[in-house]
Amino acid sequence: MVINWYPGHMVRARREIQENVKLVDIVAILLDARAPFSCRNQDLENMVQHKPIVYILNKADLADADKTREYLQRLSRQGYLTAAMDSNSGKGSREVMQAFKQAYQPIAEDLLRRGRRVRPARVMIAGVPNVGKSSFLNCLAGRKLAQTGAKPGVTRGKQWIRVRDDLEFMDTPGLMWPKVENEEQGYRLALLDIVSENAYNQEEVALYFMSILKQYPRILKKNFPGLPVQDMTELELLQALARQRGYLLKGGELDLLKSSRALLLEFRRGRWGRISLDE
Ligand SMILES: Nc1nc2c(ncn2[C@@H]2O[C@H](COP(=O)(O)OP(=O)(O)O)[C@@H](O)[C@H]2O)c(=O)[nH]1
Ligand SMILES: [Mg+2]
CATH class of the missing domain: 3.40.50.300 (P-loop containing nucleotide triphosphate hydrolases)
Known part of the structure; x- marks a missing residue:
């Protein structure tokens, strides 16, 4: 990054x-x-x-x-x-x-x-x-x-x-400027809107956020009702979000970029609940 x-x-x-x-x-x-x-x-x-x-x-x-x-x-x-x-x-x-x-x-x-x-x-x-x-x-x-x-x-x-x-x-x-020492830290700083948008790939950061959400099974279950969230990969969760919201590209393919953008914005506003990122 x-x-x-x-x-x-x-x-x-x-x-x-x-x-x-x-x-x-x-x-x-x-x-x-x-x-x-x-x-x-x-x-x-x-x-x-x-x-x-x-x-x-x-x-x-x-x-x-x-x-x-x-x-x-x-x-x-x-x-x-x-x-x-x-x-x-x-x-x-x-x-x-x-x-x-x-x-x-x-x-x-x-x-x-x-x-x-x-x-x-x-x-x-x-x-x-x-x-x-x-x-x-x-x-x-x-x-x-x-x-x-x-x-x-x-x-x-x-x-x-x-x-x-x-x-x-x-x-x-x-x-102070952020000092990024490894990829995970970069993702966290991106999620928190501390590094600027052009420095990272939104989809990668969204997938990272999905891995964090896996530590909050209650939040996952609430937001993806009826889905086997515990067994789903980060990518499958992001795809599920796109499907759920009808974020589709012209050809009918899932719009993962749009889902990623929405996810990051909503996390920053606290819409996904109280979530912390550091170990
Ligand atoms: N929820 C929440 N938002 C905050 C808090 N402090 C700042 N913000 C928001 O974070 C954003 C950045 O705040 P700002 O004071 O401009 O940060 P600065 O760049 O460090 O001066 C703004 O949208 C603030 O409204 C807080 O304690 N809680
Ligand atoms: Mg300021």
Whole structure:
């Protein structure tokens, strides 16, 4: 799977994160709760290792709740602070605030020890495209934020968004590029709409999704009533979907591309239920 990140973009993204991380106390790395480990980019995380990291599993409303619990546990065993979040409803924001507070505590204590004033904790949000960085920021700030930087005449430099008395966010989230290390991870990132459509074959990704659905027999049975779903291959499931919906090509052949497109769109909108992808 080829990802259309130009080397220039990567250099700029890297430099921007490197500069911005100096200005904050905490880095909140957003991961898609449905496949948090596939969304990580170790190279970029290494650049922020000297600051406390809080992992936010966003879009938790779309994820399999049992899996989310497992992923959170795995990350906290690795020594990270974590929280699950739904940036549409705001569910999870208390846990997020708690994690920020915990991350900042040693820093605040150190300031106090040195007789300095404790200022609000400054947080940078970072993550790969589409994980919900803007939504998360808007949700916690409690308002739709104006785009400030791009207009002429607006002062350049960092803007800080006060979330609470003791917390501010950097207005521009750090964009990390997805790092694809194997085919399965590529499929997951494609399903989550993190890599762009022209980088993958939709049918291949749809077949991969069918293999995930096989881990959710209840969902399969509900959507393919009367079919021996457990014994069907991924391709047979995709064909069944096309047949069921009457997605046909001119000659009457099954339109698997149309089925694949529909399947991916529906998964992303949560229409197939709460499904997680990482092992
Ligand atoms: N269901 C759900 N959708 C979300 C959540 N957060 C963001 N989204 C959606 O995901 C898409 C990408 O969000 P956006 O904030 O633009 O992501 P960004 O590219 O990281 O800034 C948008 O359609 C959002 O509405 C969430 O917690 N739950
Ligand atoms: Mg955004």
